[in-house]
Amino acid sequence: MYFTVNKGQRYINDLRRYLFEETIKIESFKHLSHDNPDAYKVDFDDSSWDDFAVGDYWGGRDQIHWFRTDVHIPENWINDKVALFIVPGSGQEGGLAGSETLAYIDGVPVQGLDTNHHQIHILPKWKKKGRIKVALKAFSGLQRERRWFKAASLVRINEAAEDFYFRALAILETIKVLPEGDFDRETLTRFLNDAINAVDFRKPGSPVFYESIAEANEALKQRLAEYKPADENKPIITAVGHSHIDVAWLWRLKHTREKSSRTFSTVNHLMREYPEYQFIQSQPQLYDYIKNDYPEIYEEIKANVAAGKWEVTGGMWVEADCNVPSGESLVRQFLLGTRFMKEEFGVDCSILWLPDVFGYSWALPQIIIKSGLKYFMTTKISWSQYNRPTYDTFMWRGLDGTEVLTHFITTTEARTPQFYTYNGMLNPASAQRSWEHYQQKDINNELLLAYGWGDGGGGPTKEMIEMGKRMQELPGIPEIRFGKAEPYFKRLEDRVADNPKLPVVDGELYLEYHRGTYTSQAKIKKNNRRSEILLHDVELFNSLALRRVEGHQYPQDEINENWKILLRNQFHDILPGSSITEVYEDSEEEFAELFQSGEKHLDNALDSIASQIGLDGEKLVVFNSLPWERSGIVALPWNEEFAGKGFYTENGTRLLSKVVEYDGSKRVEIQVPNIPGLGYKTFIIRSDDGSQFPEIAHGVQFKDGVIESKYYRITLNECGQIVSLYDKEAQREVVPKGKAANVLQAFEDRPMSFDAWDIDIYYREKEYPVNNLVKWDVLENGPDRVVLDFQWKFSDSVINQKMIVYADHRRIDFRTDVDWNEHQILLKAAFPVDVRSIKATYEIQFGNVERPTHWNTSWDYAKFETVAQKWVDLSERDYGVSLLNDCKYGHDIKDNVMRITLIKSGIDPDPYADQGHHQFTYSLLPHEGDWFHAETTQAAYELNYDLLASYVNTPAGKLPAEGRLLTVESKSTILDTVKKSEDGTDLVLRFYEFGNRRDRVSVQFPETLESVTECNLMEEDDQPVEFDENGFSFELKPYEIRTFKIK
Secondary structure, eight states: OOOHHHHHHHHHHHHHTTSEEEEEEOOEEEEESSOOTTTTSTTOOOTTSEEEETTOEEOOTTOEEEEEEEEEOOGGGTTSEEEEEEEOSOBOGGGSSBOEEEEEETTEEEEEEBTTBOEEEOOHHHHHHSEEEEEEEEEOOSSSOOEEOOEEEEEEEOHHHHHHHHHHHHHHHHHHHSOTTOHHHHHHHHHHHHHHHTSOOSSTTSHHHHHHHHHHHHHHHHHHHHHSOSSOOOOEEEEEEEOOBOSSSSSOHHHHHHHHHHHHHHHHHHHHHOTTOOEEEOOHHHHHHHHHHOHHHHHHHHHHHHTTSEEEOBSSSSOBOSSSSOHHHHHHHHHHHHHHHHHHHOOOOOEEEOTTOSOBOTTHHHHHHHTTOOEEEEOGGGGOSSOOOSOSEEEEEOTTSOEEEEEEOOOOSOSSOSSOOSSBOOSHHHHHHHHHHOSOTTTOOEEEEEESBOBBOOBOOHHHHHHHHHHTTOSSSOEEEEOOHHHHHHHHHHHHTTOTTSOEEESOBOOSSOGGGGTSSHHHHHHHHHHHHHHHHHHHHHHHHHHHSTTOOOOHHHHHHHHHHHHHHTBTTTTTTOSOHHHHHHHHHHHHHHHHHHHHHHHHHHHHHHTTBSSOEEEEEEEEOSSSOEEEEEEEEOOGGGTTEEEEOTTSOBOOEEEEOTTSSOEEEEEEEEEOTTEEEEEEEEEOOOOOOOOOSSOOEEETTEEEOSSEEEEEOTTSOEEEEEETTTTEESSOTTOOBSEEEEEEOOOSSOTTTOOOGGGGGSEEEOOOEEEEEEEEESSSEEEEEEEEEETTEEEEEEEEEESSOSOEEEEEEEEEOOSSEEEEEEEEOSOOOSEEEEEETTEEEEEESSOSSHHHHTTSSEEOSSEEEEEOSSEEEEEEESSOOEEEEETTEEEEEEEOOOOSSOTTTTOEEEEEEEEEEEEESOTTTTTHHHHHHHHHSOOEEEEEEEOOOSBOSEEESOEEEOSSEEEEEEEEOSSSSOEEEEEEEOSSSOEEEEEEOSSOOSOEEEEOTTSOSOEEOOOOSSEEEEEEOTTOEEEEEEO
């Protein structure tokens, strides 16, 4: 009848306009329209700068402007609450777009100003001085717009009015979330109405007005204190300030450095005003930026960490994507991240904090625990498209059986939310709805709420903190406690310990969304894989050189700097391909730096070993970075020195070699046999003695559209597609009758929401076959291999592909070059296979996972596009087909059709995504038995890790012509990492079991060992391991990772 709630809203809105009891306008600034690194300094001479009137416009796209002025603080304000109120330009909530500013006072960076932060609290020391120098480093944003400098004032805040405003607003917002008829709701409505009626609004801003507010406020506080019981039986919300800062997304790395300065200075400044305020921030990369760019801000952060106000946690160097990086990359995220936290802040973190990552590998629980962490937090999983996660608090059981306590933040203000958020508001709605939607109320009564503006930074506002304080006075909603995440998780652990109702989730945490991120921006995916392999080889062969070549220096610092480049680019909006154009231009430059440095250190290691081989003259030294012996092809750029010469083993056997020119460069390719694992083998280069190449007993040949090898009979159609692949050894046809394999397929790719991120299931309805074959050449026709060269034209794009069938192994390679000029077109390669299985196997980090090939339920068809590392497989018990790749991650296997996703080409936020040249290889591996029997894992490693060669012409040295770092004997174990320890000179070996079986592993060295210890992934917690003079042995459980230090 009286619209009491609506009335309250109106009066509270009106009250907000009178919180500033007195205002002194700042009419003008001195203005510089470009950056100057010294402009913040107190004694900087700005007399030559232009005058700028508040209310004018400034800026353009991606500009830094400076504004400076002196501000006089009246002497009679010294005991009042005073602030600067400055609005340099408009922006977007969450810092996604628009203007942002860093404010300096007396030469010190104090606070960020953005669309959510306009007030700068004036400290007592500034009031005492009476005059301060204000400098504003204003960023215009990345939009082609000029910014309106809307307001600048020094304001005196009426503290009673501000206190009353936030208390009344908290009551009003609580009334809105409580059900009608609720006793607390009715009581709070009465309290609020009485308080508003006690305020004299006849002359707002008058002394009488403010006196009435003070009286109403005191009465309201007293009524609330008398009404709310001291101890209520209600859920608890631990509220921690937070700002999610995307390392890059709609802005570049250079902008993130500045976003961090603004956000972190704001946090520091709010902590001066609010002693109860506590804040969490992950990502050491951001701290590293601040340490280098803004040492004053960094030192204050360290002081607040030491004081227990600022919480450093999170585990990883950045909040990384968890689909595309390798297992070792994930380990290094923890290794570099936790070491930084410990060295810089003295902190051991326990939480993997990944609120916004697009799915979580099944390998993570083991990595988390063996990195010394105990808990995992996210909220992004709530974005799933078809199915809501079954639990919000549970034990997540990993691939090997390791369990980690996991909690999903359920923050939302909505009654029926589409998803939860890590950018929470601290208000009654978020507190109440978070509890309402939480699913494990039967075992836990305390939730974690991370509040503050984020994605583009900004963080909590004074309004959020003020609201949190007032909510502590109110009944009917969860109890608000300011706190931190690490203690929260410890309480949660204690609360759910030994509770039989604590759920266990055994499997990957697949996000039913953003499936395009496995493929988008293909170039960075390739750079990622190439970098991971390069750094593996750099560490391995520098470790070998360190032990074999006197005086060799292991480039530890350079290696770690290169790892930081890679880890930074694995951030969950860079590597997934969901950032703006400039981010990928910057990434390309960073990877070029990594490649230049890494290849230099790799070549130095290889050459230092090769130059010490005990053979005189010209030599080809071939290196194998995998832990098993293998043969293969190495290539050297053509050198006229090779003319009239051959390549020979030590016993004089000539190696098969050929000069190849058809790829645009002239090179010599040599087939090299039996290269030791983790070692090298030397071959002699000398004048051609006329001897014949080794005879190939069963060659391969192409004739009349058919390729014949000892393994296969492959028939091609007029489009260059495989219409029959008969496996001679298994005596069965691979391609179903009437179907074709290696069919390139294009699909319209227009997702409903997030163009670069998403592939939606309806893409399958609009297929365009790529069958316009315009060229078919035979480049090589046996006996060692057949190479067919195809060219297809599709719309404005050209696809060139070399199909390679070998005489001596079963793998069939498709080396592909694409000039892509399509937008919103998805390109896949399809292989229908005559194999019946309701599940397929996908390699993930440190193992593999099975996923359904059917769509029986929503949980099944939600996985219509999934991710794999180097291979996928579809097998019956006695036969199957593997699909390998050298830089692709997106796949789908539906029924008996295997497809690998090659190019996505979205248009937002990068309109040029995936345009231009692409080069990649995928391979088909039909096999008897299942993938384990067929050694698919090993084959995929060999496709990715080339044999390396060093050509030298040196006198004889001291090293044997063939050597290895160590020997590994196992059946289902990969020695994935060989490196020098971070501290000291121990050799670190990291193994993992990949076959879902127990494996006995024996490791032997050519030299005598001093000690062997086992450590965690962080190279800590060393435990002695029994060993003999030259080696040691151990057992691995299914999918287990174990790490050892050798001295």
